[in-house]
Amino acid sequence: MTTLSAQCPSCAAPIEFKAGSSIVVVCAFCRSAVARTDRGLEDIGKVAEIVESQSPLKLGLKGVYKDARFELTGRAQIKHELGGVWDEWYATFSNGWVGWLAEAQGRFYLTFYQPLQEGMQLPSFAGLQLGQVVNEIPGQTPLMVQEKGRATTVAADGEIPYKLVPGEQFEYADLAGKQNAFATIDYSIDPPWAFVGSQVTLGEIGLADAKLYEREAKRVTSAAMGCPNCGGPLALNAPDSAMRVTCPNCSSLLDVNEGKLTYLKSLTPPPDAPDFVAPIGAEGTFAGDVKVKIIGATVRSVTFDGIKYFWHEYLLYNPSIGFRWLVHSDNHWNFVEPVNAADIAQDNVFTAGSTVDYNGRKFKIFQDAPATVEYVKGEFYWRVEQSETVRAIDYIAAPMMLSQEISANEVNWSAGTYMTNDEVEKAFGISGLPKPWGVGPNQPFTGQFYYKWGALPLLALIVVAIFMIPFTGLTSTVLNETLMLPPSAAPQVQFSQPFEIKGNRNIRIAASAPVNNSAADLDVDLINDQSQEIESVSIPISYYQGVEDGESWSEGSTGNDATLSSLPAGKYTLRVEGTTENVPAPLPITLKVEQNVNRGVNFCCALLILAIVPILGLFRKFSFERSRWRDSMFGSSSSGSDDE
Numbered sequence: 001m002t003t004l005s006a007q008c009p010s011c012a013a014p015i016e017f018k019a020g021s022s023i024v025v026v027c028a029f030c031r032s033a034v035a036r037t038d039r040g041l042e043d044i045g046k047v048a049e050i051v052e053s054q055s056p057l058k059l060g061l062k063g064v065y066k067d068a069r070f071e072l073t074g075r076a077q078i079k080h081e082l083g084g085v086w087d088e089w090y091a092t093f094s095n096g097w098v099g100w101l102a103e104a105q106g107r108f109y110l111t112f113y114q115p116l117q118e119g120m121q122l123p124s125f126a127g128l129q130l131g132q133v134v135n136e137i138p139g140q141t142p143l144m145v146q147e148k149g150r151a152t153t154v155a156a157d158g159e160i161p162y163k164l165v166p167g168e169q170f171e172y173a174d175l176a177g178k179q180n181a182f183a184t185i186d187y188s189i190d191p192p193w194a195f196v197g198s199q200v201t202l203g204e205i206g207l208a209d210a211k212l213y214e215r216e217a218k219r220v221t222s223a224a225m226g227c228p229n230c231g232g233p234l235a236l237n238a239p240d241s242a243m244r245v246t247c248p249n250c251s252s253l254l255d256v257n258e259g260k261l262t263y264l265k266s267l268t269p270p271p272d273a274p275d276f277v278a279p280i281g282a283e284g285t286f287a288g289d290v291k292v293k294i295i296g297a298t299v300r301s302v303t304f305d306g307i308k309y310f311w312h313e314y315l316l317y318n319p320s321i322g323f324r325w326l327v328h329s330d331n332h333w334n335f336v337e338p339v340n341a342a343d344i345a346q347d348n349v350f351t352a353g354s355t356v357d358y359n360g361r362k363f364k365i366f367q368d369a370p371a372t373v374e375y376v377k378g379e380f381y382w383r384v385e386q387s388e389t390v391r392a393i394d395y396i397a398a399p400m401m402l403s404q405e406i407s408a409n410e411v412n413w414s415a416g417t418y419m420t421n422d423e424v425e426k427a428f429g430i431s432g433l434p435k436p437w438g439v440g441p442n443q444p445f446t447g448q449f450y451y452k453w454g455a456l457p458l459l460a461l462i463v464v465a466i467f468m469i470p471f472t473g474l475t476s477t478v479l480n481e482t483l484m485l486p487p488s489a490a491p492q493v494q495f496s497q498p499f500e501i502k503g504n505r506n507i508r509i510a511a512s513a514p515v516n517n518s519a520a521d522l523d524v525d526l527i528n529d530q531s532q533e534i535e536s537v538s539i540p541i542s543y544y545q546g547v548e549d550g551e552s553w554s555e556g557s558t559g560n561d562a563t564l565s566s567l568p569a570g571k572y573t574l575r576v577e578g579t580t581e582n583v584p585a586p587l588p589i590t591l592k593v594e595q596n597v598n599r600g601v602n603f604c605c606a607l608l609i610l611a612i613v614p615i616l617g618l619f620r621k622f623s624f625e626r627s628r629w630r631d632s633m634f635g636s637s638s639s640g641s642d643d644e
Helices: 421-428 448-453 455-472 602-630
Strands: 004-007 014-015 024-026 032-037 041-044 062-065 069-079 085-093 098-104 107-113 143-160 170-178 181-186 191-198 244-246 252-257 260-266 281-287 291-304 307-318 320-331 332-339 357-358 361-380 389-396 400-406 411-419 477-487 492-495 500-502 507-512 519-529 532-549 551-557 560-562 570-581 585-595
Touching: 085 143, 107 181, 143 400, 143 411, 281 421, 307 332, 307 361, 332 400, 332 421, 361 400, 411 585, 477 492, 477 500, 477 570, 507 519, 507 532, 519 585, 532 560
Parallel strands: none
Antiparallel strands: 004 014, 024 032, 024 143, 032 041, 062 069, 069 085, 069 143, 085 098, 098 107, 107 191, 143 170, 170 181, 181 191, 244 252, 244 361, 252 260, 281 291, 291 307, 291 361, 307 320, 320 332, 332 411, 357 361, 361 389, 389 400, 400 411, 477 585, 492 570, 500 570, 507 560, 507 585, 519 532, 519 570, 532 551
């Protein structure tokens, strides 16, 4: 690397251009931005001191990306038009690449200048729309406009590869694509330039060992800069990101700007809004042993049919991961993280039944309404305003919820994961949280066991029944004989021929007779010829028919049967004692004795008993889903299973 040494034209201090692509270097002594031109060095103005942060990055830090080594040789600090700053680090690569590593809210984006194809021209800033796909930028994935705004370069350090002008305003647009693809359009250049890359982790660029800048949270005291309204002291948990803070002593909303506090207004919580459950400053540990602190809380509301519904949102902060949210509504909880808008496939029209796809799951629309900030407490990384309103659209696939918030200049997506009271209590080491009301929008149904696993015995029963049919369905006839029963109202006794019965098999005795508007009552005894033990059954036979009011009718049957369980093996004889009614002549009675009769009664009874559990489980699930969608703007039209 060739080093150009020179003297600062403002203070004559030594300066060095180490990177060949560097155009501006910031003098470490007088903070002048010195540009090298074809006519020599030019002082283009003073830059402000870098606002130190908890960033793990610093000048001189070395990493690697796609097998190419790089060094952070410069840093520009840029102020958003709505307040707050972000850092853009100039990365000089050993192979000649020039990259920018942007850092904002705990996330990192590495981009490189991307030339356009000949004849292509980027859309104008005025003509660019949120959600628009910009096809003019070459790449592997479509890029969607996620944010557009104006910013000002306020500070710099080290070497910069462009002519940085302190205090210069410029317009920009941020775009996102699938698989963390990222791009920025810089409208400070005519025609505008595109910088394309991806969101990265420090580990992916060889900076996993970079340490957070250790320093105590800035404390504003009455001796220094107390609350402009009451003079009371306050502390900032995220001093590098805070743009709004409320005074814990007088509930004033204060603007934070480069360490200065400005009184805006006094806040009063809505009289009908519920109190905060979690205190500011509470620390908790969530999935992956991530430790966070509650630094801010908001009361938000939506209005349906003239009724205002409130919920709480707690802002969580960890310097290494940035900001997260814990949402509390009707005593249901959700842990919320930002997601890439380009990873979400959505319908074009937000109507009942519309869906979005994310991570292979389909989410159903639950709510689409203006959400309003009613009250705030603590500190925030944006210029929160009481009564500010955004369009909020929620989609659910339990236990997850996707939320889209649309403002004038930005579209943000976030993913919430349902948490039980026990999980929240464990995370914060507390107890006694109030019990949830009703069914939460993305609360998972926990009774799948009853209708999923409860169906397994049913399936097993059916499989066994099918398997056993060939072995149990071999019915054999051991007696088929006709006896003549004299016409008499007095009991008449008849005996059958002896027959052989095999043990451990059921027995069916069937009797039939040509009765017509008559009847025969048979008492049948099954007599063991050896032991003289008797098993008795009653087999009535009756059949009547006629015409009444021109309509034919009939009742009864010319046959009937009775079944016995297994009997000991041996020879048996039937003793039949019968009486007749309206029988003028001897009545032939046909008797059939069968063994190993396949009957479905036991199977049906077992099937019915085993079906009780899964049926009750399905009923519970139906009731659960009905309760869930009762609170949706789109009602039961979108109801169904969301937690399969």
